[in-house]
Amino acid sequence: MTSGRSDNAPIRYGMVGGGQGAFIGGVHRIAARLDGAFELVAGALSSDPERARASAVELGLDAERSYASFADMATAEAQRSDGIEAVAIVTPNHMHWPAAQAFLKAGIHVICDKPLTSNLADARKLVDLVEASGKLFILTHNYTGYPMVRQARDMVAAGELGTIRVVQAEYPQDWLTTRIEDSGQKQAAWRTDPAKTGAGGATGDIGTHAYNLLRFVSGLELDSLAADLDAFVEDRPVDDNAHVMLRFKGGAKGMLWASQVAPGNENGLTLRVYGSKGGLEWHQEQPNHLWYTPFGEPKRLITRNGAGAGPSAARVSRVPAGHPEGYLEGFANIYAEAARAIRAARQGGRPPAEAVYPSVYDGLEGVAFVDACVKSSRDDGAWTGLDLARG
Amino acid sequence: MTSGRSDNAPIRYGMVGGGQGAFIGGVHRIAARLDGAFELVAGALSSDPERARASAVELGLDAERSYASFADMATAEAQRSDGIEAVAIVTPNHMHWPAAQAFLKAGIHVICDKPLTSNLADARKLVDLVEASGKLFILTHNYTGYPMVRQARDMVAAGELGTIRVVQAEYPQDWLTTRIEDSGQKQAAWRTDPAKTGAGGATGDIGTHAYNLLRFVSGLELDSLAADLDAFVEDRPVDDNAHVMLRFKGGAKGMLWASQVAPGNENGLTLRVYGSKGGLEWHQEQPNHLWYTPFGEPKRLITRNGAGAGPSAARVSRVPAGHPEGYLEGFANIYAEAARAIRAARQGGRPPAEAVYPSVYDGLEGVAFVDACVKSSRDDGAWTGLDLARG
């Protein structure tokens, strides 16, 4: 499939989901486009045929490469000499597994939105299939793409905070404060439908982001968690607020709060990490800033590409300090890492050592996190470990 | 004792504890002095006789009213025609009960630092004695004296946030990140000694402040809590980090985090309250600001004495908006409320309706909170209610 492509030619990719009215599909397309490393050439953009067709026209796809289903797309593209090298899956959660399965079996790399799947059984099957397929799988936990998140991770790994003791993660939003899922708001409708989103509401939608972020930065491994989940809006069948206490192997502790009913919060993802020698603080809504306090010294503001920032942040930055980069650039960094890995695979190689992206294993852990939260909460907050057992 | 005093004459008071090297005693003295409503005339300033004497000289007390013990002071002052009308107890926690007992029995009003006592048994006895004595008892949970905290409380009570769903309280500090209790730092030494501070470390010292604040503002009553306490610094016999999940009567939920090992935090007490109609956010380190978001509208900054602030905040403010008031002014507001109550009592009356101050019942609840945290943590985070039983 990669014959005839130069190393640096744009990667041909297709998209499943992301038609008109969707949110995250457009984000993936911009992220893929930002560095010129991807070219969108095919799509199964909607389960609604009319919407799929209209969306394809709007995006300038060839009509013959706008497919009625992801299954058709996987089959047809695998047979084309100019077929897609990768697919971006941006559907509601319950479709991640069947779609990923089709493309992996067709020998096509997969870039998939989070959470990995809507349930743990699917997640396990997906891990197995990725391993069996030998294809790449990139999960778009996009917050790990922010330069200052990379910086934070490196500082922790380098021991600048000493032994990590406490991690506080939170992701408050307010958009589900009222029952908008009844109003025809498509995003709200599927995210509050357990058949599509899975057993966790806020837990799955944003709690997994917060969990993934704290794992990525701190490197800590979870021992167990105690969760208290609520649906504050009447008749909402999944949680819209999650309180979680965390115990890590080695003795560190943490708290995680995810809420979609906290008025005044838009996307307030925040991570704070405290160790025996210092502390770090990062806010998604001001992502170019990382606050670092070596214990006993004044707090310092490390800025993206500014004084104090290291090479791992610079590597994923595009403009000088003081010119803010944002959500799309962070997301694009995941695509840029994916591009490096896919180009290496064109040559039959492994992803370059410095390419960092969330994997199918991170995805399994995320689904296990949701599962453990739901179980713990049903069990009155009992300490519950992650079920990372395979197949 | 109050004969011959005009209504507005300064209140004669004495102090137990607060000698040289102490911290909070000096704060109480400034707070008492700020509005000119109190006059310090007696003291048992230290258990060390030499330090007691030197401290009394420094403060300009008459030598004969510098006492060797609180017991002597209670006895002697009760017999003087110009004896103290109130006492401020600013000792380590374990001495609150015996000192309060002596003065209440001597018919002297008590102003006492928090937590109420170092254990629940003492707290119960103190409540009983206050009731039996008919004297006033004011607990200096000083953060309730901040004008914008009053404002927040009124907004919640007025229904501006709708039904309260979620409360997030935290009080991170970093001063106990290392083992300074061995270094001769007096504040650290007694605060990490369970015989003096009680069973809770960070929980008692600052967790009770955070708990009291959330109770004061939200008006919610606790159903039960699940706590995970840690002493991260080696060989520290009390907790220096507390993670607590909260369940309130009626279904609201909350989290509370208190830490003394979080580098980069000085006194980061923060309260966030979210309801069905809006949210509030307040930070102790920028106390003149209250952030209010009516759901669906832009976030608003309400400032002390500025547009949007109401009479309950104005009542305890001294200078115009934009001229910051701070910790001492908030503390002084507790003393000002105490003065109003004591002056009313001079006339045989009740405290004026608008005078708001933390009571012995708040104190009992605070000690019960610490007790419940310690029990829950020992019981692996089991949901635990407050033991508010009396006698």
Add this chain to the structure above:
Amino acid sequence: MTSGRSDNAPIRYGMVGGGQGAFIGGVHRIAARLDGAFELVAGALSSDPERARASAVELGLDAERSYASFADMATAEAQRSDGIEAVAIVTPNHMHWPAAQAFLKAGIHVICDKPLTSNLADARKLVDLVEASGKLFILTHNYTGYPMVRQARDMVAAGELGTIRVVQAEYPQDWLTTRIEDSGQKQAAWRTDPAKTGAGGATGDIGTHAYNLLRFVSGLELDSLAADLDAFVEDRPVDDNAHVMLRFKGGAKGMLWASQVAPGNENGLTLRVYGSKGGLEWHQEQPNHLWYTPFGEPKRLITRNGAGAGPSAARVSRVPAGHPEGYLEGFANIYAEAARAIRAARQGGRPPAEAVYPSVYDGLEGVAFVDACVKSSRDDGAWTGLDLARG
């Protein structure tokens, strides 16, 4: 030249300047790519032939469309049936005029970095040529592309601030605090060379941005200015700090500060506008926030795509509130407006009414601003008007 292109086909464009080692060229390329509306097909990327060639390879240009000079490129592309429709000029300032001249004469639309030219004579000629050519000319004063800047402009125009009285604009940086122009730093070298940058240093490089921004938002027209320019770094032949007082027609007043020697500032562009009914405040480093105070009410935080933001901001936003957009997205908005205008021109039409972008007239005014600052400063701060005379 545009025959055979569908309305929505990407616009073929070329670039002058922007080879390896340059900064702003890469920004233009990302901005052009972000929405998929442009396709880079030609370039005269460097005056150094080797660098031009290597840069073209890196960008995937066809070798035959990598030109040795902008003159060759203008000639050759004008003759191709698939020739470029637009050119992006991203050279040092002194080359803007000759390059723009070549392309306009060849019938090619021009997108040009600011300031318009390095001197007023060139600027006048360019305005005349643009008018004569009938081609589009878009100046990338990119800060006008930020959604909240559009929001601010609309609020002023709608009278929400009442009569504007005071405008405070500033753009502090610190990167020229020391004499790095000697160190081989290419960006610093040409920006401190009057032959390339023009008579104004900080004034031309960033002062023009601040001036353009305040004009764009406030709608005020300058009457005269009084400037005090300095070069604080020894032997620097252009200003690195500019203090300017502003008088507007109708009586409003303002201040403008531009500095490249203010340690602790990265790109601190800030605009504050005050009227008889309210005030606005915007900071480039947190561009998704606009602070609005209706006089006598609490300050409000208007966020991009959040509550309180209107259609002119939404029109140039890509992701939901709370997911920060940054510098590249704002820059891309200028390219998106350019695309709308170019596509309209393909059909022989005028740019759509809502397409807002800085024009050659804004550019002339910017150069006149620099000129007036330099003159006023030489004349001991005398009040000096803008010389907007033509040809």
Add this chain to the structure above:
Amino acid sequence: MTSGRSDNAPIRYGMVGGGQGAFIGGVHRIAARLDGAFELVAGALSSDPERARASAVELGLDAERSYASFADMATAEAQRSDGIEAVAIVTPNHMHWPAAQAFLKAGIHVICDKPLTSNLADARKLVDLVEASGKLFILTHNYTGYPMVRQARDMVAAGELGTIRVVQAEYPQDWLTTRIEDSGQKQAAWRTDPAKTGAGGATGDIGTHAYNLLRFVSGLELDSLAADLDAFVEDRPVDDNAHVMLRFKGGAKGMLWASQVAPGNENGLTLRVYGSKGGLEWHQEQPNHLWYTPFGEPKRLITRNGAGAGPSAARVSRVPAGHPEGYLEGFANIYAEAARAIRAARQGGRPPAEAVYPSVYDGLEGVAFVDACVKSSRDDGAWTGLDLARG
């Protein structure tokens, strides 16, 4: 007059002005009371006899020491054995000189609100009289009392910023945005009446604070200024907005902005100082924070009593880092310095070396600053020096 007083006995003082309805008098009284170093025993609290009497009762003054005029008070108190040692003058500006004159002639130390006088002639006479009297004169430019302002000054003096190049000072407010002086608002009425406030409005009321602050911290001496003053509110006879460019001896430059018509600003006094080696930034509304950037390193947050703060800040701090001190504490620090000087004078000594307070010379310079602003503005912004000539 001071015979029989111990070194540390409270200083007996009286007050001129500050009766009911005044603002700054109450501030002075709290500031004097905060550290227990002063005792208010006399007053000529209002030019209105009834208000004077009522105010004296409210403040608990002996009836015989509530005077009908400052002249009576100066005469009577000078003759008492327990007469006042100092007077606080808190009247509108035009009364500063006559009141100060009376008390200095009576041998009583003077603490006086700013600006020194309402005109330059009075200021000169006052300087002469202070020198002739040998009494202490303390001007309450209270912002110099903030601990982090002391810290900033020390850092500049120690060379941590290198050679100072640029100073940006501003003091925006919004309370005079509309014509409230007609509404009976006493503060607004006299501050907009040139007969009482002097020739400068915002310039005198808050511009002098900003000017004094920048002088205090930077140590720079003014060479000349260019000012553009406006009264934006109709028929207001004094300026409500002042734009000023500053040239300092040695080549540093600055800008100063004072406004009372900038909606959204309460007391936004801000100082930024930039040198060849670093920069500082301080905001009055968050006074416990000082931002320091050593050029080429991350920005640092120095907090009052926190890491990085030195002895000059600690000396005037009362509570630990993270417990905010505010406006009243800063004001009280001026009184504390005054107390140290007065107590030294009791013993016939000079003020202790470390006691730092604004002097009558600072006051003269402030009035000369207002005078120069008014002159420069009338002269179309001509560069104007300070007239510091004496007598």
